[in-house]
Each structure stands twice: as structure tokens, then as C-alpha cells.
Amino acid sequence: MISIPIQNFYPDDASICFGCGRNNAHGLHIQTFWTGEEGISDFRPQPYHTGWPGYVYGGLLASLIDCHSIGTAIAAMYQAEGRAPDSEPQIRCVTGTLHVVYLQPTPIEAGIHLRTRIKSLTGRKAVLETVLTANERECVRAEVIAVRVKEG
Amino acid sequence: MISIPIQNFYPDDASICFGCGRNNAHGLHIQTFWTGEEGISDFRPQPYHTGWPGYVYGGLLASLIDCHSIGTAIAAMYQAEGRAPDSEPQIRCVTGTLHVVYLQPTPIEAGIHLRTRIKSLTGRKAVLETVLTANERECVRAEVIAVRVKEG
Numbered sequence A, B: 001m002i003s004i005p006i007q008n009f010y011p012d013d014a015s016i017c018f019g020c021g022r023n024n025a026h027g028l029h030i031q032t033f034w035t036g037e038e039g040i041s042d043f044r045p046q047p048y049h050t051g052w053p054g055y056v057y058g059g060l061l062a063s064l065i066d067c068h069s070i071g072t073a074i075a076a077m078y079q080a081e082g083r084a085p086d087s088e089p090q091i092r093c094v095t096g097t098l099h100v101v102y103l104q105p106t107p108i109e110a111g112i113h114l115r116t117r118i119k120s121l122t123g124r125k126a127v128l129e130t131v132l133t134a135n136e137r138e139c140v141r142a143e144v145i146a147v148r149v150k151e152g
Helices: A058-080 B057-080
Strands: A040-043 A093-102 A112-122 A126-132 A136-149 B038-043 B093-101 B111-121 B125-134 B137-148
Touching: A040 A058, A058 A093, A058 A112, A058 A136, A058 B057, A058 B093, A093 B057, A126 B111, B038 B057, B057 B093, B057 B111, B057 B125, B057 B137
Parallel strands: none
Antiparallel strands: A040 A112, A093 A136, A093 B093, A112 A126, A126 A136, B038 B111, B093 B137, B111 B125, B125 B137
16 A cells, blocks of 8 residues: 555646646645555545535546546556656556446535546556445446556 | 526525535536527636646536536426426436546636537436537537436
């Protein structure tokens, strides 16, 4: 388990993402911890992150899945190349597709926990599957395709 | 074309959604205008709604698609029942699935335009297809399944 979130290794100029940028004062500051096998993320929603009363806004859940999946893909790609996430060249990915299945409403008073595993990693493309739980109940399942951006 | 956004007909207590709630002071205030055939939404991102520098955050785009698709589904359901959106019983929907395909980065300096059409409307379920453009270029395509919540 790496104790530093993968987003902390993103270069300063790219760390302004509303979802996961450490330098975005208005953002969500989503963090991804890579265990060597999967990505883990925890998020505590604010009361204003509501959808229908009592439940977390689905767009926020999609946002968590988006950034956390990309973070997990990047961490896995560094590992696949046998090098540390602060080594060059930097790896960047973008989201190709985001598919979210809302299984049941996510209670807003609970913390949100995401576990993301690599389904496949081939060439510049990673397919990631996320299980999102709150109060230890599975609320959302998602699949993201992450695409590595060419350097330069 | 209805000149009032469908979200303005949502009941006060349900209008706290971070995406589209008119009573959420922190929210995005997404609005859906129903033409009678499709839902239209326009959104001007803030500079802090960035993903990678220069482009809109994908999670924000997913959020726009989520609320706007639900709004479009609700408007279409009222129309299918031949009644106005301020009539009883109120129609509410939740998102069953959200599938977003990012075709190209969405420039952050442009306004975002969404057009959502009804692919099917059967029973409590609507399937909606959205085309998202910026600077008149198609950047994102999405499909949402909206599920009507039973009254009471």
C-alpha cells in the first residue's frame, strides 16, 4: 500500500482538476491510494452534495469514479513499467468512457468507499471496475476506460 | 418550447440537488428546457470546473448529463400523460445507469450545449440520448436510463 495518493505525484500545472487537483481551491480533492493490486478511495460528502433529499448526488458519485479510476489506471501503469510514480516520463490518462450503474441510493450521512480493480491493461488502454459502498452496502458499480495520453 | 425550466416545477423540498436544485446555494443550477420533442440545456463552466488544463472536468460533464437527462425524462413523462408539469401527481425519476463517451476534450472557454432526445419511454423507464457540444463541435455523447419513482 502506497501511503501517498497517486494524485500527489501529478505535476503542479496539471493538479488543478476540479475532481482531484490538490491545487484547485474549489475542488473535491479526490485521492487514490494504490495497494499494488487495486485503488482505494474514501470520500466524505458535504451536506450540499445531495441529490434527492437524504441521498448523495449521482453526478458527484460519477465524479468520484472518474478521477479515482484515472488515478488507479495511472498507478497501475507505473507499476506495469516497474517504476515509481515520481519517475519520468510522467504518465497521464484521460477518460474514454464512463459507465455507472446506480444499484440503490447512496445515503449522504455515510462515508463513501471506492475500490477499483484493473480488468485489463493493454497498450495505452486500461479498463477499470469500481465498486462503491456506503455503510458497507454496495450502492454503485462502474466501469471506466482510461486512455493514456501520448507524451509531448 | 416551454420557457420555464422543468426543474422549476420540482417541489421545494426536492429542489436541493447539487446538480439542478434551485435551492442549493452551492450547486450547479442545471436547467432543462423541453421543446416538446427534446430537452435543451446550456451551461457556462466556471474556470475552476477544469480537468486537465484548458478543458472541462469530465465529472462535471457527467453531472450535466445526469440532471439534464432526468429533467428531460420527467418533462417527456408529463407530456406522455397529456398534463402540465405543475399537475399532480408529481413525477420523479432517478438515474438507473449513466453511460458517457468522451469523444474529444471539451474546451473550458466555450459554453456547453446539451440536446437530449427520448430513445424510448415504456412504463416507468425512459432511455435518453444526449449530444454535448462546445463551439459547435460534438465532444461527448451519452445514454441515460431514467427510472420513475413510485408515488408515496
